[in-house]
Amino acid sequence: MTELWAAIALLLCMASGFVWWALWRPVPAPQDSNKRQQQTIGLYKTKLAELEQELASATISRSDYDQRLAETQRTLLLETQNKATLNTSRGQSQGGLILVFVALALPVAGLLTYFELGAHSSLEQRVNMQQTRAITQQSESLPQLIEALGVALESQPNNPEGWYLLANSYMQNEQTQQGIAAFEQALSKVQQDSGQHAALLGQYAQALFFNDGDFSSRVNQAIAKALAQDPQDVSALSLLGIQAFEAQNYNAAIGFWQRALPRAGEGQGQSSLQAGIASAQQMLQQSSDPGVSIAVTVNLVNGLQLPASEHAVLFVYAKQAGRPMPLFATKLDPNNLPLNLTLTDAMALQTGSHIGNYQSLDVMAHVALAGVPGRQAGDLVSPSITVLIGNDSKVDLTIDQILK
Known part of the structure; x- marks a missing residue:
């Protein structure tokens, strides 16, 4: 991630550099200004020829000639300086201000565009997943994994994947209170209207259930929030099935667990749901023939x-x-x-x-x-x-x- 930001900064500096170079490089005089300067010199030569003709015809004295020649030269010098100053000040005051604004705005605009339209969040998520995966591979035991994740999240707390893995690690280590706190951190790092937030809510409800030992008010609230965002959340439906089973409402338990099956995937989760459904079906058969009591x-x-x-x-x-x-x-x-x-x-x-x-x-x-x-x-x-x-x-x- 550091290398990426360094590359972005370098590119922005290069882009701004082109603007600053355009600002400070020598600006050649415009073509129309050169024409006006040539006209001024032409008038000077004409005036000089007239003075020399008047001197030759004795129309003016030598002292008058010298005085009028000096005035003509002074006028030429002043006009040339004024035009040069005018051209320079206009170029620097108008074009210079625009270039300064562009040079300052270019890096800001580039960064804003990247955060708004670019893949900043996806890139950050990918980096977080890579770091979390590296920690998992390097840890040889569950306590070591918990310790390594804790250290990493202290320096980079905005990592929902890391908090999620830490929460599950705590739950596996039967540290339910710490697991609940880690789930709460993970929930605070993701968007509330995302599927990731709904999935976290379901597992958060599961952690609360394991900690409380029954369907407390906060467990039921977490289940309701998870299903409000995702009616097919596997964890929330599994908990509702357990709740119905404990109340001996076996038909409802079967219904909840069957709804959860399609998204449970293959493995232990699917096997547990299938075993629960089979157990509820057996209980239904027994309840229809209660036998000895x-x-x-x-x-x-x-x-x-x-x-x-x-x-x-x-x-x-x-x-x-x-x-x-x-x-x-x-x-x-x-x-x-x-x-x-x-x-x-x-x-x-x-x-x-x-x-x-x-x-x-x-x-x-x-x-x-x-x-x-x-x-x-x-x-x-x-x-x-x-x-x-x-x-x-x-x-x-x-x-x-x-x-x-």
Whole structure:
């Protein structure tokens, strides 16, 4: 990029140099001025001949002749000087000012034309991509790539490709907060009405989802903005499919993921969408034949109150005795306690799991104040109750314990 600007500056200097040379070079006298000068000399010669004739005929004395000759010569000299001065001043005052203006305006006009009509933005983007690609090739590990990109972007922050690569590198390294900040930088460096901006918005929404763990208001807002600019954005449609799947709206999930497929390309993205569609279709089949289920009632023990928490979630899950991982689970709003629900095959955490395949399951309730699975101090839980699986499986759960 530096070599390019040096070449542009050299060419502009050369162009201006021609103008300055035209300004300062000696200007020859115009042709009509030469004619007037010849006429003046002719008149002088005629006047001189008349004086000599008058002197020869004794019409004038020698002293008169000398005096009138001196006056004639003085007149010739003054007229010649005045005409030369007039021609020079006109040429320099009019043509000189124009040339000065042209010499000063030429570089400015050239640069303005280049930025307005030239490929300045495309060239800058190409240079940014080349620099980013070079950093990627030279980095041997993900932490090294993150460090190298950070250093490069400090000196050249107007590089959306670099910020995008840094954001994805942070996300791969599970540094979601830094990834979100890098995505925001990339978004600020591209035009808001461009396809690049829409694609970045979709991936920005994805980063927010990974960080927040659910469909928070800012995740939903980012999805809406991405789809407003590009209704077929793959990342935004994928997130909507996940949201519909979690709500057990499998038809909607299939629709979103099928819309995203044509632009997902080949590879892992396409495979993930196809797997999601297949899973949603299987869930639809299971929901049409619910099979064996477990009716569950959940309530709080008398006198126990829920702590104030905006993120609290009620998890109800069933697992095999002696196994840590649940097989079936659902999450609900604990503020609706007491409540009734039904655990079905549609709530299986592993594809192909069916409640009817087990003789018994341990069922329990857990109010997670942080809104994520996993027991933490302050959470509220019920005892685990073993339920025999049959056509009329029921269980009553009472939340009566606060974890310490």
